[in-house]
Amino acid sequence: MANVNIKDVDFKRYDFRFDESSDDYIREEDGFTKEIIKRISEEKGDPEWVRELRLKCLDIYNNMDMPCWGPSIEELDMNRIASYVRHKTDMKNNWEDVPEDIKETFEKLGIPQAERLSLAGVGAQYDSEIVYHNLKEEVAKKGVVYTDIETAIKTGYEDMVKEYFMKLIPPTDHKYAALHGAVWSGGSFVYVPKGVKVDVPLQSYFRLNAAGAGQFEHTIIIVDEGADVHFIEGCSAPKYNVANLHAGCVELYVKKNARLRYSTIENWSKNMFNLNTKRALIEEGGKMEWVSGSFGSRVSYLYPMTILKGDNSKMTYTGITFSGEGQNLDTGCKVVHVGRNTSSVITAKSISKSGGIGMFRSSVVIEKAATNSKCSVSCDSLMLDSISRADTVPAMDIKAYDADVGHEAKIGRISDEAVFYLMSRGMSEEDAKALIVSGFADSVSKELPLEYAVEMNNLIKIEMSGHKA
Amino acid sequence: MSNNTILEIKNLSTTVGEEKTPILRNVDLTVGRGETHIIMGPNGAGKSTLGFSIMGGPAYEIESGSIIFEGEDITDMSPDKRAMKGIYLSFQNPIEVPGITMRSFLRSSLQQLTGKKIKFSEFNKILEEAMEMINMDPSYVDRDVNVGFSGGEKKKAEILQLLVLKPKLAILDETDSGLDVDAVRTVSQGISAYKKKYGGTLIIITHNAAILEALDVDKTHVLVKGKIAKSGGAELIDEINRNGFEKYIDG
Numbered sequence: 171m172a173n174v175n176i177k178d179v180d181f182k183r184y185d186f187r188f189d190e191s192s193d194d195y196i197r198e199e200d201g202f203t204k205e206i207i208k209r210i211s212e213e214k215g216d217p218e219w220v221r222e223l224r225l226k227c228l229d230i231y232n233n234m235d236m237p238c239w240g241p242s243i244e245e246l247d248m249n250r251i252a253s254y255v256r257h258k259t260d261m262k263n264n265w266e267d268v269p270e271d272i273k274e275t276f277e278k279l280g281i282p283q284a285e286r287l288s289l290a291g292v293g294a295q296y297d298s299e300i301v302y303h304n305l306k307e308e309v310a311k312k313g314v315v316y317t318d319i320e321t322a323i324k325t326g327y328e329d330m331v332k333e334y335f336m337k338l339i340p341p342t343d344h345k346y347a348a349l350h351g352a353v354w355s356g357g358s359f360v361y362v363p364k365g366v367k368v369d370v371p372l373q374s375y376f377r378l379n380a381a382g383a384g385q386f387e388h389t390i391i392i393v394d395e396g397a398d399v400h401f402i403e404g405c406s407a408p409k410y411n412v413a414n415l416h417a418g419c420v421e422l423y424v425k426k427n428a429r430l431r432y433s434t435i436e437n438w439s440k441n442m443f444n445l446n447t448k449r450a451l452i453e454e455g456g457k458m459e460w461v462s463g464s465f466g467s468r469v470s471y472l473y474p475m476t477i478l479k480g481d482n483s484k485m486t487y488t489g490i491t492f493s494g495e496g497q498n499l500d501t502g503c504k505v506v507h508v509g510r511n512t513s514s515v516i517t518a519k520s521i522s523k524s525g526g527i528g529m530f531r532s533s534v535v536i537e538k539a540a541t542n543s544k545c546s547v548s549c550d551s552l553m554l555d556s557i558s559r560a561d562t563v564p565a566m567d568i569k570a571y572d573a574d575v576g577h578e579a580k581i582g583r584i585s586d587e588a589v590f591y592l593m594s595r596g597m598s599e600e601d602a603k604a605l606i607v608s609g610f611a612d613s614v615s616k617e618l619p620l621e622y623a624v625e626m627n628n629l630i631k632i633e634m635s636g637h638k639a
Numbered sequence: 640m641s642n643n644t645i646l647e648i649k650n651l652s653t654t655v656g657e658e659k660t661p662i663l664r665n666v667d668l669t670v671g672r673g674e675t676h677i678i679m680g681p682n683g684a685g686k687s688t689l690g691f692s693i694m695g696g697p698a699y700e701i702e703s704g705s706i707i708f709e710g711e712d713i714t715d716m717s718p719d720k721r722a723m724k725g726i727y728l729s730f731q732n733p734i735e736v737p738g739i740t741m742r743s744f745l746r747s748s749l750q751q752l753t754g755k756k757i758k759f760s761e762f763n764k765i766l767e768e769a770m771e772m773i774n775m776d777p778s779y780v781d782r783d784v785n786v787g788f789s790g791g792e793k794k795k796a797e798i799l800q801l802l803v804l805k806p807k808l809a810i811l812d813e814t815d816s817g818l819d820v821d822a823v824r825t826v827s828q829g830i831s832a833y834k835k836k837y838g839g840t841l842i843i844i845t846h847n848a849a850i851l852e853a854l855d856v857d858k859t860h861v862l863v864k865g866k867i868a869k870s871g872g873a874e875l876i877d878e879i880n881r882n883g884f885e886k887y888i889d890g
């Protein structure tokens with residue numbers, strides 16, 4: 171839903187910060203050493219298996235090579251990243267009890283106003299720790315669990331966490347998955363019991379406020395047989411002139427005939443290195459729906475992966491990236507068809523402007539056993555000027571004899587004629603371009619809940635006005 | 640320039656592309672307020688180029704000359720500013736704009752042009768009235784701007800926009816081509832209403848006299864190879880319909 175009447179965008183909306191040098195905060199020294207990891211583990215009161223896993227992951231991290239493809243991350247100096255920063259406060263269930271500066275930050279971002287706008291539950295992470303969590307009573311009564319991993323471990327779900335934690339994304343997957351395993355903190359743990367349908371979304375918001383720090387939240391969502399849930403994550407950070415790092419992990423388990431929709435609106439600041447990993451495992455008849463809007467970060471490596479394990483399981487991916495000046499957003503989508511009659515639809519849009527680079531990689535694997543399976547990939551890129559770049563790299567590995575696979579890619583420039591047409595009706599050049607871009611993004615914004623669609627149009631508007639957010 | 644002149648084009652020459660291919664050559668044109676001017680000419684003569692130049696189209700380079708609107712030199716003005724001054728161009732090939740409905744597009748356009756906020760209810764009345772004038776099915780305005788419209792529907796929608804935005808000067812570039820017989824009649828009536836009700840001024844580019852049925856023509860210009868080869872009254876239309884452009888091409 172495009173809206174040309176969105177005006178008066180508050181550019182300061184994302185770019186405000188509070189001084190964290192004060193005594194109210196605990197900040198780990200920069201770098202990633204055994205001593206630091208042990209201290210974090212101590213601080214968090216990890217059970218032994220978590221502590222061991224952290225140390226094992228650090229070992230893997232130290233022995234693994236950097237990724238040798240994709241955009242350069244040389245500017246990311248790991249010796250100058252703080253692995254852990256937290257306010258000296260515990261997680262609150264009551265908004266009133268959240269410390270003032272944090273509360274003000276989230277209120278400026280529209281949380282918990284969002285909660286009042288009919289959400290089933292809200293979580294908010296500030297730097298390394300979740301500061302607020304609340305689940306509506308009627309949803310909790312149905313047996314839905316929504317908390318952070320640490321709390322889940324301490325409140326009777328330790329076995330479940332152990333069963334699923336870093337099983338879909340093993341630390342050996344890549345260097346930053348290993349790093350994540352060593353320093354992870356915060357995130358979400360969601361369990362939706364069999365047959366339970368949560369009809370309004372759950373939402374977690376991640377804010378990285380500290381300069382030169384990393385955010386390493388871990389998300390596990392288990393949607394049990396026949397259950398249904400929509401989970402939304404939002405991310406943002408104020409801009410600093412030092413590098414920040416985000417290396418989260420998201421592990422999604424969709425059981426038989428269950429459905430999970432996972433929506434992300436990401437607006438990290440442009441000093442952020444976003445090396446995030448997301449993966450979903452879908453059982454028989456299950457359905458996974460990804461909706462993703464990526465606007466921020468200096469460099470992103472982001473390729474949500476879905477394994478269609480069960481027969482008749484399905485996946486859709488609808489994503490958009492907007493890369494502006496100085497941004498190199500390397501995104502994509504990966505799907506592996508294992509079960510029979512499985513289907514996947516990947517629809518990606520990319521907008522690049524002012525020298526921004528948008529790359530979309532798709533990887534489709536159809537295993538031999540996945541007979542009668544379908545996959546379609548379409549990727550549409552819009553470049554707003556001649557100095558920006560957009561590219562697509564499709565990879566396919568089809569082993570089933572009867573797979574039905576389609577791929578379509580279009581790369582185009584914004585049409586001067588269309589801009590002229592709109593201007594001839596009184597619209598300024600900036601507004602005309604913004605309108606064309608939101609029209610281009612429309613198929614993605616349509617997938618988002620209304621307030622997020624508005625938010626996305628605001629972001630487009632900010633990007634189009636040339637303001638360096 | 641008389642007080643009654645709304646548009647004056649003086650010695651206008653334009654080129655297109657990197658090779659600077661000349662299109663318009665020393666065109667002079669004076670249009671009085673409330674008048675109806677017809678531009679005819681063979682394909683490729685530069686008729687659309689003339690329309691685009693008045694609106695400020697980006698593809699054309701103005702080599703010399705000037706365009707004066709209501710006494711103000713608008714030669715270097717951006718298209719949106721020209722629209723604000725009251726100029727409107729009905730495109731020969733209207734552009735599809737996905738992601739915004741005709742209704743909200745036109746409302747924001749009208750707000751932009753008038754500088755006033757217009758309530759939904761008030762705007763819907765304006766829109767309904769305009770749609771009625773040209774027999775347009777109301778469902779079109781809730782579709783995205785021109786997206787998937789047939790050729791004729793797009794042209795009708797351009798006239799709908801004209802009737803909603805009510806500019807001082809409207810340039811209609813082959814709005815009649817692609818319309819069926821009945822549609823030509825309703826569109827012609829719509830144009831006539833624009834002129835009579837709102838005192839509009841018209842420059843109509845056309846190959847077809849049928850659109851002029853409901854209109855009084857003040858002047859006709861024949862554009863050939865980027866030059867105005869002949870100007871005259873309404874009688875010139877019949878003459879051209881009978882004899883074609885041959886005599887002007889050779890001349």
Ligand SMILES: Nc1ncnc2c1ncn2[C@@H]1O[C@H](COP(=O)(O)OP(=O)(O)OP(=O)(O)O)[C@@H](O)[C@H]1O
Nearest residue numbers: 655656662680681682683684685686687688689698
């Ligand atoms: N962007 C462009 N690049 C190259 N040539 C162009 C461009 N725009 C117009 N021309 C050329 O300029 C000439 C005049 O074009 P124009 O569209 O003004 O003609 P016209 O009189 O409107 O024709 P028609 O009756 O077919 O609509 C044509 O020869 C056309 O090919």
Ligand SMILES: [Mg+2]
Nearest residue numbers: 686687688731
């Ligand atoms: Mg033409």
